[in-house]
Amino acid sequence: xxxxxxxxxxxxxxxxxxxMNAEEIINIVEEKGVEKAAEEVDVVTTGxxxxxxxxxxxxxxGHTKPKIKLGGGRAYLNDVPVYSGFAAVDVxxxxxxxxxxxxxxxxYPGEFKYGGGHAxxxxxxxxxxxxxxxxxxTDCYPRKKLETWINIKDLNEAVLFNPxxxxxxxxxxxxxxxxxxxxxxxxxxxxxxxxNYCSAGQLSPLLNDPYYNTIGIGTRIFxxxxxxxxxxxxxxxxxxxxxxxxxxxxxxxxxLAVMGDLKQMKPEWLVGTTMxxxxxxxxxxxxxxxxxxxxxxxxYTAVKDEGIWTQxxxxxxxxxxxxxxxxxxxxxxxxxxxxxxxxxxxxxxxxLSSYIKAVEIANTLKExxxxxxxxxxxxxxxxxxxxxxxxxxxxxxxxxxM
Amino acid sequence: MISKRIVLHFxxxxxxxxxxxxxxxxxxLEFNILKAYVTPREEGLMVLELRGDEKNYKQGIQYxxxxxxxxxxxxQNIIRNERKCTDCGVCMPICPxxxxxxxxxxxxxxxxxxxxxxxxxxxxxxxxxAMEVHF
Numbered sequence: 001x002x003x004x005x006x007x008x009x010x011x012x013x014x015x016x017x018x019x020m021n022a023e024e025i026i027n028i029v030e031e032k033g034v035e036k037a038a039e040e041v042d043v044v045t046t047g048x049x050x051x052x053x054x055x056x057x058x059x060x061x062g063h064t065k066p067k068i069k070l071g072g073g074r075a076y077l078n079d080v081p082v083y084s085g086f087a088a089v090d091v092x093x094x095x096x097x098x099x100x101x102x103x104x105x106x107x108y109p110g111e112f113k114y115g116g117g118h119a120x121x122x123x124x125x126x127x128x129x130x131x132x133x134x135x136x137x138t139d140c141y142p143r144k145k146l147e148t149w150i151n152i153k154d155l156n157e158a159v160l161f162n163p164x165x166x167x168x169x170x171x172x173x174x175x176x177x178x179x180x181x182x183x184x185x186x187x188x189x190x191x192x193x194x195x196n197y198c199s200a201g202q203l204s205p206l207l208n209d210p211y212y213n214t215i216g217i218g219t220r221i222f223x224x225x226x227x228x229x230x231x232x233x234x235x236x237x238x239x240x241x242x243x244x245x246x247x248x249x250x251x252x253x254x255x256l257a258v259m260g261d262l263k264q265m266k267p268e269w270l271v272g273t274t275m276x277x278x279x280x281x282x283x284x285x286x287x288x289x290x291x292x293x294x295x296x297x298x299x300y301t302a303v304k305d306e307g308i309w310t311q312x313x314x315x316x317x318x319x320x321x322x323x324x325x326x327x328x329x330x331x332x333x334x335x336x337x338x339x340x341x342x343x344x345x346x347x348x349x350x351x352l353s354s355y356i357k358a359v360e361i362a363n364t365l366k367e368x369x370x371x372x373x374x375x376x377x378x379x380x381x382x383x384x385x386x387x388x389x390x391x392x393x394x395x396x397x398x399x400x401x402m
Numbered sequence: 403m404i405s406k407r408i409v410l411h412f413x414x415x416x417x418x419x420x421x422x423x424x425x426x427x428x429x430x431l432e433f434n435i436l437k438a439y440v441t442p443r444e445e446g447l448m449v450l451e452l453r454g455d456e457k458n459y460k461q462g463i464q465y466x467x468x469x470x471x472x473x474x475x476x477x478q479n480i481i482r483n484e485r486k487c488t489d490c491g492v493c494m495p496i497c498p499x500x501x502x503x504x505x506x507x508x509x510x511x512x513x514x515x516x517x518x519x520x521x522x523x524x525x526x527x528x529x530x531x532a533m534e535v536h537f
Binding site: 050051111272273274276281283348356 | 488494496504508527
């Protein structure tokens with residue numbers, strides 16, 4: 001039994017498509033078997049809602065009179081530096097950018113109250129933001145200074161463009177040292193005081209399509225409450241890591257680069273986020289539909305937390321020093337139980353990624369599809385899979401001394 | 403026996419008086435100071451766990467009120483902003499008293515303010531700053 005995306009889209013248009021979220025499909029496959037489930041279900045929706053640092057937005061503010069060329073100058077949005085090295089009035093803001101006068105970690109641990117992620121959220125809320133720029137002035141762009149309020153509704157284009165989101169699996173972070181550490185995985189108490197993880201597990205997009213059979217370049221997705229697209233493999237895409245028999249990677253593996261119209265997005269699904277002592281980021285909501293084209297794809301979507309394993313990594317030493325050391329392997333059912341056993345110690349777990357919000361995203365996408373508002377797209381190219389040898393390499397430093 | 407967590411606001415003219423000492427001496431109450439800010443010429447603030455016989459407790463609170471100390475339950479001061487909270491659960495292992503708990507099946511985060519001791523560890527650990535302190 002096989003289906004095509006075209007056939008599924010025809011059903012969606014007629015309001016006849018059978019859509020389940022990635023949690024519901026587990027029971028269907030258990031009750032009816034994969035063959036029957038693949039026949040009956042057309043689409044499985046996934047979701048994830050977690051901090052994703054490699055996120056940003058670019059926008060065009062429109063020309064001033066007289067004109068100014070921001071390229072080569074400096075520009076700030078609510079005091080957060082934005083990148084202006086494009087044409088005259090295109091700028092780009094990154095989620096982790098911080099104001100020049102932020103005390104950073106000088107008073108340790110830093111508070112990091114406001115940065116790029118918060119500015120992106122404020123734009124989406126519809127607030128006026130302060131835009132300040134200086135330029136060097138040219139014959140055709142004579143103006144040298146600009147101070148103005150800007151609002152998303154007045155921008156020509158405002159596009160969310162995230163070079164790396166939706167990690168396929170992630171480390172569990174712990175601290176073996178005897179002092180507290182502040183990381184992008186949250187506050188880690190000394191001597192295995194807690195274990196933090198960050199994944200929607202059985203609901204997470206790439207864990208439901210482990211070999212990227214359906215998710216590819218051009219896949220239409222839920223992004224930040226609006227519609228977006230997968231535009232490339234994400235940075236650090238690493239499909240070749242060890243996998244379990246069910247195909248699921250046992251360590252961080254695939255990633256996605258995504259983009260979409262920021263003007264359509266909702267602040268509920270793009271949240272400026274602070275990691276104490278670390279910095280700022282953006283919590284992003286992503287939902288990806290998986291067309292059930294055959295039994296194999298269906299079987300992958302029925303993956304359960306018990307079947308998703310990941311590595312426990314010491315963020316006081318192994319992680320910062322780039323050592324490939326794991327303190328052990330654990331599955332998401334164990335993580336979700338609230339405590340895990342590490343080196344004979346019972347350690348409480350915390351998730352940085354909201355499962356409840358992931359369910360809400362998967363269900364929202366399900367409703368969009370059921371109502372016929374969201375059609376599936378055929379990927380125009382595949383993401384590199386494990387067979388390609390595509391890999392994530394560390395930097396080889398070379399001396400620049402002559 | 404009852405035991406309650408309360409917040410005391412001392413007007414600045416009371417800051418140099420042994421108010422809490424009298425709670426022990428005259429009303430036979432036990433106390434555990436969870437937090438205190440006492441600054442000369444400014445309002446003083448103390449978060450206490452107060453324990454004792456119900457009758458004594460009531461009289462002790464009356465003594466405080468008559469001495470112009472403003473008394474309110476601690477639960478009014480530490481608030482979870484429901485709109486901001488994403489139910490991620492990263493606060494749970496940080497909380498020393500089990501006031502923040504993740505409900506296993508639905509994975510919703512609950513805040514039991516009666517267990518909170520106002521240590522404020524969660525306030526800064528929360529990535530979206532959903533935990534708020536209003537003293």
